[in-house]
Amino acid sequence: MRLRMEGNGVGKVTATVTATVTVTATATAVPTGGPHLIAHVRTFLAIAASGFHRHAIYRQATVAAAVTNSMFGFLRTYVLLAVAGAVGVAAGYSGAQLATFVWVGQGLIGVVMFWGWADLAERIRSGDVVTDLLRPIHPVTHYLATDLGRAVHAAFSRFLIPVAVGAIVFELYVPRHVGTYPLFALSTLLAVMISFGGRYLVNASAYWLLDIRGVQLTWMVTAGVLSGLYFPLRFLPDWLAAALWVATPFPSILQTPLDVLVERQPPATSLALVALQAGWAAAMLLACRYVQRVAERRLVIQGG
Amino acid sequence: MANAYARLLRAQARGQASYRTSFAIDLLGNVAVLGADLLAVVVLFRVTPALGGFAVAEVLLMFGLAQAAFTTADLAVGNIEKLRVYVRTGLLDAVLVRPLGALPQLLVLDFAMRRIGRTFYALVFLAVALAFADIDWTPGRVAMVLFAPVAGAVLFGAIFVAGATVAFWWIESGELANSVTYGGRDFTAYPMNVYSGWFRRVFAYGLGFAFVAYYPALYLLGRADPLGLPADAGWASPLVAAAAVAVAAALWRTGVRHYRSTGS
Numbered sequence: 009m010r011l012r013m014e015g016n017g018v019g020k021v022t023a024t025v026t027a028t029v030t031v032t033a034t035a036t037a038v039p040t041g042g043p044h045l046i047a048h049v050r051t052f053l054a055i056a057a058s059g060f061h062r063h064a065i066y067r068q069a070t071v072a073a074a075v076t077n078s079m080f081g082f083l084r085t086y087v088l089l090a091v092a093g094a095v096g097v098a099a100g101y102s103g104a105q106l107a108t109f110v111w112v113g114q115g116l117i118g119v120v121m122f123w124g125w126a127d128l129a130e131r132i133r134s135g136d137v138v139t140d141l142l143r144p145i146h147p148v149t150h151y152l153a154t155d156l157g158r159a160v161h162a163a164f165s166r167f168l169i170p171v172a173v174g175a176i177v178f179e180l181y182v183p184r185h186v187g188t189y190p191l192f193a194l195s196t197l198l199a200v201m202i203s204f205g206g207r208y209l210v211n212a213s214a215y216w217l218l219d220i221r222g223v224q225l226t227w228m229v230t231a232g233v234l235s236g237l238y239f240p241l242r243f244l245p246d247w248l249a250a251a252l253w254v255a256t257p258f259p260s261i262l263q264t265p266l267d268v269l270v271e272r273q274p275p276a277t278s279l280a281l282v283a284l285q286a287g288w289a290a291a292m293l294l295a296c297r298y299v300q301r302v303a304e305r306r307l308v309i310q311g312g
Numbered sequence: 313m314a315n316a317y318a319r320l321l322r323a324q325a326r327g328q329a330s331y332r333t334s335f336a337i338d339l340l341g342n343v344a345v346l347g348a349d350l351l352a353v354v355v356l357f358r359v360t361p362a363l364g365g366f367a368v369a370e371v372l373l374m375f376g377l378a379q380a381a382f383t384t385a386d387l388a389v390g391n392i393e394k395l396r397v398y399v400r401t402g403l404l405d406a407v408l409v410r411p412l413g414a415l416p417q418l419l420v421l422d423f424a425m426r427r428i429g430r431t432f433y434a435l436v437f438l439a440v441a442l443a444f445a446d447i448d449w450t451p452g453r454v455a456m457v458l459f460a461p462v463a464g465a466v467l468f469g470a471i472f473v474a475g476a477t478v479a480f481w482w483i484e485s486g487e488l489a490n491s492v493t494y495g496g497r498d499f500t501a502y503p504m505n506v507y508s509g510w511f512r513r514v515f516a517y518g519l520g521f522a523f524v525a526y527y528p529a530l531y532l533l534g535r536a537d538p539l540g541l542p543a544d545a546g547w548a549s550p551l552v553a554a555a556a557v558a559v560a561a562a563l564w565r566t567g568v569r570h571y572r573s574t575g576s
Binding site for chain 1 (some may be wrong): 331333334337338340341344345348351352355356358359360362363364482483484485487488490491492495498499502506507508509511
């Protein structure tokens with residue numbers, strides 16, 4: 009038999025795992041209530057804590073990222089304040105609301121984490137993902153727990169630095185209603201889950217594709233533009249902004265928490281937007297589980 | 313010696329050309345990236361008729377000049393970003409022992425052909441922006457259109473190199489350099505009178521970003537500088553670029569001398 013040279017130079021298949029076994033293993037671990045549930049919550053929290061600690065190590069990287077976010081914070085605040093001009097209002101946002109939108113948005117970049125997560129894709133490529141499948145906890149739940157731990161760490165580091173810088177240099181908006189604060193926290197939590205779902209799906213495309221850079225790039229650009237990171241979505245025509253909100257998960261990742269915080273709409277509308285976020289979070293996580301199941305059925309581990 | 317670089321470059325080109333789908337995806341993706349940046353500028357003008365007193369066609373001219381300069385620099389030296397990977401993994405040792413310059417080697421070793429699409433789109437966009445801007449063409453303005461993107465690219469190139477040298481001192485610098493490279497690209501795309509305070513002083517004049525697009529655009533448009541510099545300030549861009557190169561070269565040499573292998 010003649011050997012054909014493969015692109016990656018590795019012998020193609022040395023082990024095939026029929027993942028049906030794993031799927032059943034995962035299925036049995038689904039909580040049925042009672043003590044199981046408590047055990048499950050404990051596991052989830054323990055994994056989240058490990059995610060937190062893992063990121064607590066990267067102190068230099070955290071500071072570097074916060075500096076970069078702050079640079080963009082200055083840039084975007086000045087540009088948006090220039091848009092508001094002498095009138096001081098743009099698309100219904102006052103100057104202070106615009107500044108808050110920008111700086112809190114720069115802080116949230118690190119919390120929701122739009123891009124820069126390729127753990128799963130790398131583990132799929134290397135074949136290490138097989139250990140994830142052997143765990144008694146569903147891979148989506150496991151990675152979500154890790155990501156929430158990471159987000160909590162980011163909330164106390166990458167979020168606070170740009171917000172503090174913004175508050176020192178610019179006049180920021182202080183919410184009028186006390187209820188805005190917990191609603192913002194809830195909205196941010198849901199935003200992290202939606203963003204995680206998107207990243208997980210992008211990474212999971214590595215089950216099918218050798219090179220996922222195209223998928224990553226598409227997600228990065230789309231998420232950047234349609235989430236309100238590049239400009240507040242309310243700068244767009246109303247019908248378009250509304251369509252994006254309902255039909256895509258992107259506004260729920262950034263625009264919603266920011267609009268909730270600067271009280272751009274009445275409290276009732278804010279509640280409705282957060283409810284919409286909850287819907288998107290559920291949809292994204294279900295999509296992740298579905299894609300994971302389909303992937304496991306056809307999974308071929310490339311060994312070496 | 314040039315022969316050695318040419319060979320390295322050709323080997324890179326051949327290798328990357330074999331991944332056709334990836335290359336095509338990158339070409340498409342780059343259109344999307346430029347489109348997104350463009351959209352971010354255009355959308356602002358839905359809300360306001362003028363930004364810092366400049367109309368949409370005028371700001372798009374600045375955007376076009378900034379993109380042309382940035383993407384050219386990114387194509388030529390953008391991969392120097394990977395220096396921190398080389399420093400962290402100790403691969404830089406291998407580069408330093410070869411009888412070729414360290415900087416040119418690093419640039420050639422990772423030359424990313426896929427970035428060529430970005431430069432092409434940016435130049436096409438600049439041509440369109442020039443057509444839409446109301447420019448009273450003179451020989452001086454024609455010369456400026458040719459000079460400004462080159463000087464701007466040299467300035468951005470110097471910024472890329474200077475930013476990457478941080479890795480010699482601070483290995484986990486991560487995306488720190490992005491604040492001056494990508495940040496600089498976005499900064500230069502808007503009129504300088506939009507910014508204020510120390511932020512404008514540092515980025516526009518300290519790092520020289522005002523001379524990439526803003527002053528050349530003012531010269532092309534025949535507009536006075538609201539910040540008070542003479543109308544011919546755009547011609548200073550080659551000098552600013554040369555100064556930036558000198559600083560970047562000094563930083564690079566200090567960095568290489570300071571470099572200590574990871575030892576692993």
